[in-house]
Amino acid sequence: MAFAHEFSWSTSRAGTFAACRRRYYHDYYSSWNGWSKEAAPERQQAYMLKKMTRMPQLAGTVLHEALAEYFDRHSEGQEMTADEVLELACSALREGYRESRAGAWRQRPAKYCHLAEHHYEEVCIDESGSNAAEYGKLFIERLRRSVDCFFSAPEMHAAREATAAEMLSVEGRPPGDRANRGFATIQMAETKVFAIPDFAHRNSEQGQPQHVIYDWKTGNPREQDEFQLGVYVFFAMEKWGAKPEDVLAVDAYLTRGEFKSLRFSSERMAGIRDRLEGSLAEMRSLHFDADESMGDPEDFPLIADSGAAECTGCNYRELCGR
Ligand code: SF4
Incomplete structure (x- = not known):
């Protein structure tokens, strides 16, 4: 079946639209x-x-x-320890790295892991010295800190212990x-909106039922994080009939061990809706x-500054000559 x-x-x-129009063009057009094997080579290259x-x-x-996986098993009455969760994550990370290095993505780009670090032969994954090992350790350590936080932070207790019901x-x-x-998607302004919280549960605070939604973060806080939580509140409203004031939305910066919990009033949700609809109309x-057709790439200009930070790790450097 062909997708439309x-x-x-x-x-x-x-976020991509705001950061670079050309990247947006490649990602979505x-x-x-x-x-498809029948697609034009430039489409196949952009897809890869x-x-x-x-x-x-x-x-x-x-x-x-x-x-x-922790939550799935917990809901089925099986418990995973912190070590088991960490091992699951680290094994998948190592497997992804090995898969990318082996290059099976050349035949099946959607099936096999393909790292930009390998594609562009970045110095951080040079295995002739200690670079690759040091680089890999950074992410193993990031996973270790995140899993530690998930299992030990009091802010995570209600999520960890949520029952299947x-x-x-x-x-x-x-x-x-x-x-x-x-x-899962919701419908806003006659448009399909992808707005999926990472985890959500119901509980009650001082007898008041509430919906708690979480966004797991492994990076640093960004301006759009709060906006993203607000969009997730729309998800809670559409899927579970929640009122905005009965939703507690949590940005869990697991690697940093920090949490930001927010409640959105109806007025604030009106502001989130305005921002979303403005963004949607512009796109x-x-x-x-x-x-x-392929459209006109000139409608989606490159970032003017060829040394822009956004270009440094961008997947499309070879298409932009950067
Ligand atoms: S390399 Fe730079 S200009 Fe080109 S798509 Fe990426 S971010 Fe945009």
């Missing part, structure tokens, strides 16, 4: 259909580059997957329903059907 190219919105899509990741993102992904969602689907991971004004 359709417009959708997510905070990460909006030029790479479209690039998974789009599917690349970097070690910081890979570390975040394997941590998310290991925590989802209290759990609302693991990566946007019911706990234990591993086959459906990550496809929609440049939208075209990528099934029909």
Whole structure:
């Protein structure tokens, strides 16, 4: 079955749109259909580059997957220790690194891990000396700190101990329903919006029922984090009929051991909606059907400064000559 190219919105899509229009073009337009053997070579190349990741993102992904497994098993009455969660995450990280180095992604870019560090032969993964080992240790340490925090922080107690009946969602689907991971969307301004909290449970605070939603973070706090939590509150409102004031939204900076808990009033949610709809309208004004054409890349300019920090780790450096 062929997929139709359709417009959708997510905070990460909006972030890419704000950071670099050309990257946005490659992520959502030029790479479209690039998974097909019949696609034009430039589409296939953009798709292969789009599917690349970097070690910081890979570390975040394997941590998310290991925590989802913790919650799935917990909901099934099986407990995982901190060591088991850490081992699951570290094994997946090492496997991803080995897979990328072996290069099977050349045949199946969507199936096998492909690190930008390998693709661009970055000095940090040079295995002739100690660079690669030192670089890998950074992310193992990041995972260790995150798992420690998850298992020891008092702020995580209610999530860790949530019963199956209290759990609302693991990566946007019911706990234990591993086959459906990550496809939950909501509808806003007649557009499909991807807004999936990493974990959510129900509990009561001083007798007041509430929905608690979490976003696991392995990086540093960013300006858009609070906006992203607000979008997740819309998810809670649509999926569970929650009132905004009954939702506690938590940014869990697990690697840093920091937590930011927020409640959004109805007025604040109106501001979040305005920002989302403004972003959506701006993106929609440049939208075209990528099934029909490649569009005009000039409508999506490169960052003017060729030495911009955004370009340094960008997947599309070879397409931009940077
Ligand atoms: S290399 Fe720079 S200009 Fe090109 S897509 Fe990436 S961020 Fe944008």
